Amino acid sequence: MxxxxxxxxxxxxxxxxxxxxxxxxxxxxxxxxxxxxxxxxxxxxxxxxxxxxxxxxxxxxxxxxxxxxxxxxxxAPVPEIHQPVGALYSLFASVEAAGLSQDSVVRALDLRADALVAERLGLEGSAPLVYLERLRLAGGEPLAIDRVWLPAAVASPLLSADFRHTSLYGELATRTGIRLDAGHEDVHAIVPSPFEAAQLHCPAGTALFAINRLGLSQGQPVEWRQTLVRGDRFALTAEFTAQFGYRFTQPQTG
CATH class of the missing domain: 1.10.10.10 (Winged helix-like DNA-binding domain superfamily/Winged helix DNA-binding domain)
Incomplete structure (x- = not known):
């Protein structure tokens, strides 16, 4: 050898x-x-x-x-991270629930304008937004690329937060008193670009889940989020019965 x-x-x-x-x-x-x-x-x-x-x-x-x-x-076998369909979940909490350490590499945390995102949040196109971009790690290995926009009018206190080892929803609640209580999410599978595959250390042939989320608090849009998650480490789950169809899980927002 x-x-x-x-x-x-x-x-x-x-x-x-x-x-x-x-x-x-x-x-x-x-x-x-x-x-x-x-x-x-x-x-x-x-x-x-x-x-x-x-x-x-x-x-x-x-x-x-x-x-x-x-x-x-x-x-050790890599624990698969499960997210309930129809629940407002926290990726931070779900990773820790799987018994894995949760860390993030913060790539951007600043104020910026984005007319398309502002429209989704019900704001004027020039409205300032708090932008947070992270590479999410689970057990020390890349899991997701996470990008979030929030109205600066309510979320500017987040600009001084350290998001390397904490959750967005936890900091949002602590620093602003805002808790998400509803939202809309769509999930679809994509083939990663060479850059995305390299960033996430994807094995050859691995697809990604592309997740877009609009988060609401008391009926008001607060969060627009785009997340790319490794398909080999992430699963969506749901429970159902013949009589009532799907039974959605209670929100997880820790």
Whole structure:
């Protein structure tokens, strides 16, 4: 087996470099059949067993691998994130409910104008809007590209919020007193562009859910949201009976 080189002169600890290397190889699908054991990694990377164990300990803590005493580590199955049809859900809450850590890379948080979005929100075309764009991560891996517009007249307090580890709806309620209570949403499947596929680390052939949502509070439009979600990690669910049809779930807005 050919050895792999780590940077022994830099400031990054060897176990962190090893962890990053293993994550990159996992994302590339290299360990789909079997994850290497400790001794194999010691030989391949030319590091101590304690270095390997520290890297694996963090991968276990993040839910990436499963390693039981006396057994070889294995790749943990990726939990599928379920959203109820007909419920006003929070992606933040749903990711955490699946047992995954929830983080975001904030790409934009600013004021801007968008005539088309303003029209959807019932505003004049030049009305200022709070715009938030995030790459949503679940368990450290990309899950969704999320873009949201809100009327600046009510949502400007959000401009000082840190959305790396918190939910939009939670901050909206805390900072403005506004809670969404209704809305309209349409969902359709799309083929990702090369840029979108790269951003979301999509395996070849993976489709995306494209979700457009108009969120309301007491009958007034408050949110226009466009979300692209990996189809291999996201599912829509509904319950129904022969007599009453679909039974919609109560809103989740945490």
């Amino acid at each position: 050919a050895g792999r080189t780590l940077d022994r002169s830099g400031s990054t600890p060897l176990w962190q470099q090893l962890q990053r290397s293993l994550l990159d190889r996992l994302a590339a699908g290299e360990f789909s059949d079997q994850f290497p054991g400790e001794l194999a990694l010691v030989e391949e990377y030319d590091v101590s067993r304690s270095t390997v164990r520290q890297a694996l300990r963090q991968l276990r803590a993040d839910g990436v691998i499963v390693a039981e005493r006396g057994r070889q580590p294995r790749v």
